[in-house]
Amino acid sequence: MARLSDEELIAELKKRFDATKQALYDVKMVTSKLEEVNKKLQASEQIKSNFISHMKNEINNPLTSILGLSEQLRSGLIPPEMTQSIATSIHSEAFSLDFQLRNIFAAAEMESGETQLQISLTDVLTLIRDSIDSFNHLIADKNLTVTLPEKKEDDDQLLFKTDTEKLSLIFSNLISNAVEFNHENGAIEINATILNGRLNVTIRDTGPGIDPEKIHTIFDRFVQLESGVRKSHKGHGLGLSIVQALVEMMEGNITVDSVAKGKGTIFSVSIPEVQTNMEADAFSVDGNEFFFDDEEVKAF
Known part of the structure; x- marks a missing residue:
């Protein structure tokens, strides 16, 4: 096996050093990207968690109002002059609930790829x-x-x-x-x-x-x-x-x-x-x- 000259040995060492340096840089970049992706995933999960919590209230509140108001009407104890006002409130709450559910169903269909043009x-x-x-x-x-x-x-x-x-x-x-x-x-x-x-x-x-x-x-x-x-x-x-x-x-x-x-x-x-x-x-x-x-x- 031929002996390397000092110049060749230095060149080989430099080549390997540069390769190691590049590998370390690549690892650092990959690690940085993984950390960024992880942060985005955590943020996304937090947003979804907040959405689910908020959506629960957005659905429960109209339902609770509708049930309460309709129970008042069903009881027969409401003065006639208040009937129209209560009916209007029930319609408003039902409309809000229906609109929100339409959006949720539309989002779910698009997420699953089931949406088609008609x-x-x-x-x-x-x-x-x-x-x-x-x-x-x-x-x-x-x-x-x-x-x-x-x-x-x-x-x-x-x-x-x-x-x-x-x-x-x-x-x-x-x-x-x-x-x-x-x-x-x-x-x-x-x-x-x-x-x-x-x-x-x-x-x-x-x-x-x-x-x-x-x-x-x-x-x-x-x-x-x-x-x-x-x-x-x-x-x-x-x-x-x-x-x-x-x-x-x-x-x-x-x-x-x-x-x-x-x-x-x-x-x-x-x-x-x-x-x-x-x-x-x-x-x-x-x-x-x-x-x-x-x-x-x-x-x-």
């Missing part, structure tokens, strides 16, 4: 008006002014081929957000147009707006800008994440603009129309008549 010819203006009507009791509580898309003289419909049920849930969550995060005597303005095969909808409120540094977090699941027992707004941090997921499933996009604190917020949704060979008269005003499932849409 395409029908949708009357967008009617869908928006119906969504607003369902929130009328909350709108009245805050004395909000709502401006809806104007009807054209020759046609009061805005027809668009999409998944009606999912579009309705998108509208409901954005309207709910505009109502919840608005001032007393504030306003909500909704516009909708179809241009170049895309449905473009904007929902503007006159609420406090969103801190620009926190805008990127509002679509995160289970995240609310307010937290804790003293938060001033209802909700569970699920609605906007569902909106974003549904919009992306429909190959659209959603943006939020809140340029100045106290100047309100604008949510803008843009969704492409599904290209199908649907006949012009294959139409259901309430969107309950479906024509294509997700697999059939892909074939076009």
Whole structure:
């Protein structure tokens, strides 16, 4: 075996030292990444834990109210003049519970990969008006002014081929957000147009707006800008994440603009129309008549 010269020995030692140094660096980087992933997992588990705890209250509170109020009605001891007020309270609590459960079920379906598009010819203006009507009791509580898309003289419909049920849930969550995060005597303005095969909808409120540094977090699941027992707004941090997921499933996009604190917020949704060979008269005003499932849409 040939003896190495001093220069060759030094070069070999340097080579092995560099290799060891690189290996130590790689181990350090992997360790750092694992620690970062672990922190994110811990944060995620904490968020989910907080969500479950909060969701329990969000469901139990309306149920408890409904049971208590309905028991008062059932007892027959309520003065007639109070019946309407109690019935209104029961409706409000039941509506809140139903809306929250719809979001939970939608999130669960998307999480499991069971959600598919069901395409029908949708009357967008009617869908928006119906969504607003369902929130009328909350709108009245805050004395909000709502401006809806104007009807054209020759046609009061805005027809668009999409998944009606999912579009309705998108509208409901954005309207709910505009109502919840608005001032007393504030306003909500909704516009909708179809241009170049895309449905473009904007929902503007006159609420406090969103801190620009926190805008990127509002679509995160289970995240609310307010937290804790003293938060001033209802909700569970699920609605906007569902909106974003549904919009992306429909190959659209959603943006939020809140340029100045106290100047309100604008949510803008843009969704492409599904290209199908649907006949012009294959139409259901309430969107309950479906024509294509997700697999059939892909074939076009």
